[in-house]
Amino acid sequence: MLNKLIYLGGFGAVVASAASVEQVHLGLTTSVVNCPNGISATFASSTSSSMTVTYAAHGLQSQTTTTTVDSYTYEGKNYSYTSPYLHKAQFCNLNSSTIYTYTIGKNANKPLFQRSFITPPTTGDNTVPTVLGMVGDIGSKKLHATLQNIASGLGGVPAQVVIVLGDLSYANGEQEQWDLWYNQSQNVFSTIPSLTINGNHETIKGGGASSPKHKKKFPPENYVSYIHRANNPVPAAQNKQLRTYYSIDIGLVHCVFLDDYAGSRGAVKQSDDWLSERNVQLKWLKTDLSGVDRKKTPWVLVFKHNPFYSTWQAHQCQCGPQPYIFPDSDKCWNGIYDDASPSEVGEEPHCANQAKFEDVYLQYKVDMVVSGHTHAYERTAPIVKNKIDTKNGITYMITGAAGFDFDTDRVAKIPDWSVKAITNLAGGTRISATSTTLNVAWVANEDNQVYDEFALTKENTATTQHPTTPPTTAIDTLIESM
Numbered sequence: 054m055l056n057k058l059i060y061l062g063g064f065g066a067v068v069a070s071a072a073s074v075e076q077v078h079l080g081l082t083t084s085v086v087n088c089p090n091g092i093s094a095t096f097a098s099s100t101s102s103s104m105t106v107t108y109a110a111h112g113l114q115s116q117t118t119t120t121t122v123d124s125y126t127y128e129g130k131n132y133s134y135t136s137p138y139l140h141k142a143q144f145c146n147l148n149s150s151t152i153y154t155y156t157i158g159k160n161a162n163k164p165l166f167q168r169s170f171i172t173p174p175t176t177g178d179n180t181v182p183t184v185l186g187m188v189g190d191i192g193s194k195k196l197h198a199t200l201q202n203i204a205s206g207l208g209g210v211p212a213q214v215v216i217v218l219g220d221l222s223y224a225n226g227e228q229e230q231w232d233l234w235y236n237q238s239q240n241v242f243s244t245i246p247s248l249t250i251n252g253n254h255e256t257i258k259g260g261g262a263s264s265p266k267h268k269k270k271f272p273p274e275n276y277v278s279y280i281h282r283a284n285n286p287v288p289a290a291q292n293k294q295l296r297t298y299y300s301i302d303i304g305l306v307h308c309v310f311l312d313d314y315a316g317s318r319g320a321v322k323q324s325d326d327w328l329s330e331r332n333v334q335l336k337w338l339k340t341d342l343s344g345v346d347r348k349k350t351p352w353v354l355v356f357k358h359n360p361f362y363s364t365w366q367a368h369q370c371q372c373g374p375q376p377y378i379f380p381d382s383d384k385c386w387n388g389i390y391d392d393a394s395p396s397e398v399g400e401e402p403h404c405a406n407q408a409k410f411e412d413v414y415l416q417y418k419v420d421m422v423v424s425g426h427t428h429a430y431e432r433t434a435p436i437v438k439n440k441i442d443t444k445n446g447i448t449y450m451i452t453g454a455a456g457f458d459f460d461t462d463r464v465a466k467i468p469d470w471s472v473k474a475i476t477n478l479a480g481g482t483r484i485s486a487t488s489t490t491l492n493v494a495w496v497a498n499e500d501n502q503v504y505d506e507f508a509l510t511k512e513n514t515a516t517t518q519h520p521t522t523p524p525t526t527a528i529d530t531l532i533e534s535m
Contacts, residue, residue: 072100074157074166075137076235078242080284081173081214083301088145092170092246094155095284097137097232106142108155118142125281127228129259130269134228139281149175168243173213174304177349179488183304184210188455188481189218189252189358189425193230193237195456195479198498200241203481207494210485214303215245218425219252219358223262223457224278226271230262231278248285248310251297252358252426255279256314257321273319285310298334300341305486307350309341309419311410313359313403321399323388331386335409342417351511352486353419359403360424361411362436362449364471367427367460369395370404377439377468382408411438414447420491420509425453428460429476430495432505434469441470448509452482452495473505480504 075097082091094106103122109115120140127134147153151172158165174181186203206212222234235242259273260266280292287299295318300309314321316330345353359368362377369376371394372385379385385408388398398405403426414422415437430453435446453460456479463474473495480497491509496502 072098072104072158072160072165074098075239076232077157077166077168077239078235078284079170079244079246081246081248081286081301081303082143082145083286085299086143086286086288088143090147090149090172090175091143091145092147092153092172093141093143093284094157094243095139095141095282096157096166097235098140099137101138104140104142104158106144106155106157108144108153110148110151110153116144118144123281125277127226127277129226129271132270136228136281137232141284147172149173149178150181166243170244170246171211171213173246176302176304177346178304181304182208182210183306183352183486184208184212185214185216185303185306185484185486186212186481187216187218187356187423187484188452190220190428190453190457191217191455192220192223192457193234194458195498196234196237197240199455199479199481200238202496202498202501203483204241204245205483205496207483207485207492212245212483215241215247216308216356217247217249218356218423218452219250220254220425220453220457221249221252221279221283223254224274225254225261225266226259226274227261227263228278231282235282248301248308248356249283250310250356250358251276251279251283251312251314253314256317257319259319275317275319296330296333298337302350305350305488306352306354307345309338309353309355311338311355311357311406313357313406317402321388321402323398328387331406335413338410338413342413342419345417351488352491352509353417355414355419355422357403357422357424359401359406359426360431360449360451361403361407362433362439362470363427363431363451364463364467364474365427365429365431365451365460365476366395366462366464368401368403369464370398370401371395372404372408376464379408379438382412415445419447421448421450421493423450423452423482425451425455427451428453428455428458429474430454430478430480430482430505431474432472432495432507434472436470439468439470450482450493454478454480456498472507475504478504 077096082088123139154169156164184206224230261271315334316327373380431451433449495505
């Protein structure tokens, strides 16, 4: 497969060669990975040798870097997989809001792969909006339409970054699905940087990509594929410890990515090690949020896989006799759920996490928490501890209706904080942030129609707007040829 797949379009073409280039996806880099204000390009190749990558902005002298090379193996019963060689190149200290063209390798003086990207606005830049697209639970069924959707942006401005909230490929241990998924997503991900956080299908799920499941043949992923393939600003030493959480500033937004499965090792099990790893993430979260400069990044968004405030029956859990309420936060943090809970911590750890996370969110005035996991859309009013609070509350959003499948059943009693819920319709979320307003729209793939739209202001009140059709402006020439 590696020597046969050819992509055309964008700013160049993949030229067939013995040293193939596939699965190209861009990410953002920071000083944490020794590459401030940068972009990283990750790709698969048939060669184990380091490759040369050149990049340049129009009118500026080109620069050259070489790739680091990685690979991994994955074993199951009567199953063995070795990944292609996974290359990464970093382009550091780039100018913001600038078009760069990058070229990977050459064959007979022709580039093996060439594309262009636009760098995001610099931290604190209030001269342009910060525009992000986001969705969870993608899979392959509606991948192209969903990525096109969330890459389209708002107000005529394309997304500067695309965010995937876990459950990327649904490989569940069947590694060839990862290769397929990154090839399918290449046209968008090679031109727009992406950021991700893992979900349950990158950690505790196995059995393969199709049914029936073969759990012995394909054991749980346990982060292995994810940490080798995801292109996030996470240091190698941290990835090695399976600590996939991180944060990054994008324009006017401080983005925090949390791992609901921290401490899991192929399964969520109550243990001292599990609790210790979760305490490490909790401490990191407090430290990170305490250092946010709200003058530069007035908006703080948390991205994670599992939702807590949800009225969909799927993935419910509870720590007390009543849902959404914590009679004993410490007990719940330790993974002890109420007998009335529809699931245990091993299946749904997010109730345990919310027992401590919510106080931290409130203390540092997080504006919105965005998740997937549930294959539907939902948006809440601003909430403090299960009650609407338009002054101090946090808006919670589920945007997991990427089209893999749909969750359709809701809980019997819908709390008053549930403002909007959508299912049986594939789509994703687009946001646009200025220094005073965060505009949010959920847009369907099929008709490009806005089905939910609201704005947060710095008074932290949500204003619902009448659904409108988003601008039909092309994403721009970077990906309009997809």
